[in-house]
Amino acid sequence: EPEVTQTPSHQVTQMGQEVILRCVPISNHLYFYWYRQILGQKVEFLVSFYNNEISEKSEIFDDQFSVERPDGSNFTLKIRSTKLEDSAMYFCASSKERGFYGYTFGSGTRLTVV
Amino acid sequence: KNEVEQSPQNLTAQEGEFITINCSYSVGISALHWLQQHPGGGIVSLFMLSSGKKKHGRLIATINIQEKHSSLHITASHPRDSAVYICAGGGETSGSRLTFGEGTQLTVNP
Numbered sequence: 001e002p003e004v005t006q007t008p009s010h011q012v013t014q015m016g017q018e019v020i021l022r023c024v025p026i027s028n029h030l031y032f033y034w035y036r037q038i039l040g041q042k043v044e045f046l047v048s049f050y051n052n053e054i055s056e057k058s059e060i061f062d063d064q065f066s067v068e069r070p071d072g073s074n075f076t077l078k079i080r081s082t083k084l085e086d087s088a089m090y091f092c093a094s095s096k097e098r099g100f101y102g103y104t105f106g107s108g109t110r111l112t113v114v
Numbered sequence: 115k116n117e118v119e120q121s122p123q124n125l126t127a128q129e130g131e132f133i134t135i136n137c138s139y140s141v142g143i144s145a146l147h148w149l150q151q152h153p154g155g156g157i158v159s160l161f162m163l164s165s166g167k168k169k170h171g172r173l174i175a176t177i178n179i180q181e182k183h184s185s186l187h188i189t190a191s192h193p194r195d196s197a198v199y200i201c202a203g204g205g206e207t208s209g210s211r212l213t214f215g216e217g218t219q220l221t222v223n224p
Contacts, residue, residue: 043200103212
């Protein structure tokens with residue numbers, strides 16, 4: 001069964017450093033998303049991406065965050081200058097159609113900022 | 115603002131019991147995902163439904179659009195069903211984003 005692949009599974013970074021989280025969505029999916037889950041809290045939407053541009057973003061997704069689909073297969077989330085409060089599990093997801101049909105999540109990247 | 119509320123937050127059952135997890139959602143949400151999150155953190159989609167009922171093995175999900183309520187049932191529960199179960203809603207007013215509930219921690223004891 002097709003999977004959304006995320007790398008790395010765990011990343012530790014120092015406060016102020018830039019991190020790039022990587023995702024390979026399912027190949028025939030058109031919509032891509034990033035969500036995050038701070039430990040003990042519910043999953044929160046960050047951003048959705050379609051046709052090589054951001055289609056929607058939440059208030060969490062400020063200027064420190066950016067997304068890119070650099071080569072037609074990878075989908076990346078960059079955090080420019082990490083803060084302690086960026087420590088969370090970050091999930092990539094993709095879907096074939098707008099909305100929620102065929103929504104598939106990756107296994108997540110646990111980001112720890114020290 | 116779309117909202118999703120789940121109950122109960124925690125549920126402990128004995129193996130073999132019938133389990134129900136409930137989810138209420140706000141206007142603007144027209145369909146729900148039921149998701150399973152394992153201790154390692156990964157999220158697996160169990161169902162997406164916008165009306166009626168779906169069944170997969172021992173799992174059954176129902177949705178009542180008029181009452182804005184959905185339930186996830188597990189029949190003949192087993193310790194391997196222990197996980198966090200999450201409902202997440204989406205709809206036209208929120209575009210493609212999903213709004214997540216808090217999750218229900220299910221523990222099934224042998």
